[in-house]
Amino acid sequence: MVSALPSHNVPTHQRLTRRSALLGTLGLLALPASHLAAAATPATSQPSAVWPHASQVPGGIARLSLGPAAARPLAHAGEVPLLVVGDVLEWTALVGIPLAAAPGEASITVQTEDGGQRQIAYTVAPRRYREQRLKVAPRTVDLSPEDEARHERERAHQAAVMTAFSQPWPQDLRMRAPVPGRRSSSFGLRRVFNGQARNPHSGMDIAAATGTPVLAPLPGRVIDTGDYFFNGNTVWLDHGGGLLTLYCHLSAIDVKTGDLLKTGERLGAVGATGRATGPHLHWGVMLNRAMVDPALFLAD
Numbered sequence: 001m002v003s004a005l006p007s008h009n010v011p012t013h014q015r016l017t018r019r020s021a022l023l024g025t026l027g028l029l030a031l032p033a034s035h036l037a038a039a040a041t042p043a044t045s046q047p048s049a050v051w052p053h054a055s056q057v058p059g060g061i062a063r064l065s066l067g068p069a070a071a072r073p074l075a076h077a078g079e080v081p082l083l084v085v086g087d088v089l090e091w092t093a094l095v096g097i098p099l100a101a102a103p104g105e106a107s108i109t110v111q112t113e114d115g116g117q118r119q120i121a122y123t124v125a126p127r128r129y130r131e132q133r134l135k136v137a138p139r140t141v142d143l144s145p146e147d148e149a150r151h152e153r154e155r156a157h158q159a160a161v162m163t164a165f166s167q168p169w170p171q172d173l174r175m176r177a178p179v180p181g182r183r184s185s186s187f188g189l190r191r192v193f194n195g196q197a198r199n200p201h202s203g204m205d206i207a208a209a210t211g212t213p214v215l216a217p218l219p220g221r222v223i224d225t226g227d228y229f230f231n232g233n234t235v236w237l238d239h240g241g242g243l244l245t246l247y248c249h250l251s252a253i254d255v256k257t258g259d260l261l262k263t264g265e266r267l268g269a270v271g272a273t274g275r276a277t278g279p280h281l282h283w284g285v286m287l288n289r290a291m292v293d294p295a296l297f298l299a300d
């Protein structure tokens with residue numbers, strides 16, 4: 001995948017020269033020690049190793065350079081705050097692009113150090129995802145009035161969960177797969193259940209036997225658990241900066257809201273609860289309230 005950041009196209013020694021020049025112009029000696037540490041360690045400024053891949057399509061991620069600044073800039077897509085990573089020499093906004101986004105021009109707003117605002121434009125390229133036709137229990141497609149009311153309550157509850165935007169900011173953004181197994185390329189599929197068009201598939205399905213442990217792909221805090229009509233037994237993790245992950249159809253939930261998990265800690269087990277055609281993990285990754293392709297975050 002092609003990086004959106006022009007600085008990746010220049011050789012490392014030129015980047016370092018540019019960094020040294022910027023260190024001078026920024027007057028880094030006046031900055032707190034934590035900033036100096038971040039700026040002085042070249043390893044932390046090799047973004048490809050720790051950031052998700054860029055893919056400027058619906059369901060993808062835009063990596064937009066915000067340039068140098070003494071403090072991490074605030075950036076928004078509409079009203080939604082964005083994940084900003086990097087250091088004093090170059091900050092970068094990682095922007096989740098919703099599956100429903102229209103191809104064409106889009107922009108974010110960045111607060112400037114003098115209290116003003118500037119716009120940064122980017123282009124969303126079109127991407128046509130394949131269609132997938134599935135047969136499931138009729139009651140999970142044509143909902144009874146009771147199920148419809150339940151789903152509406154759960155939808156509103158989960159919409160509130162999705163607004164989480166916490167700190168600390170995530171450090172390493174590359175994730176390990178939450179379960180081993182065959183990862184389908186099912187993200188974004190336009191889904192037709194029992195002949196009826198429904199929302200596109202907004203996560204990655206990983207085939208695994210019921211009971212297979214599901215492990216946190218990054219450090220995170222449990223911000224919601226529940227048994228939901230479509231998603232079945234579900235866990236939401238908050239990794240900071242508006243980066244959330246979602247685990248559905250679990251046979252067991254082993255954590256509770258407020259728990260802090262390290263990378264690789266168990267949160268539950270694979271199952272087939274909710275609307276599922278068989279045991280698998282449905283894994284979702286959300287950035288600035290947009291479900292994006294989890295494959296962009298996988299380390300391998």
Ligand SMILES: [Zn+2]
Pocket residue numbers: 201203204205281282283
């Ligand atoms: Zn799924």
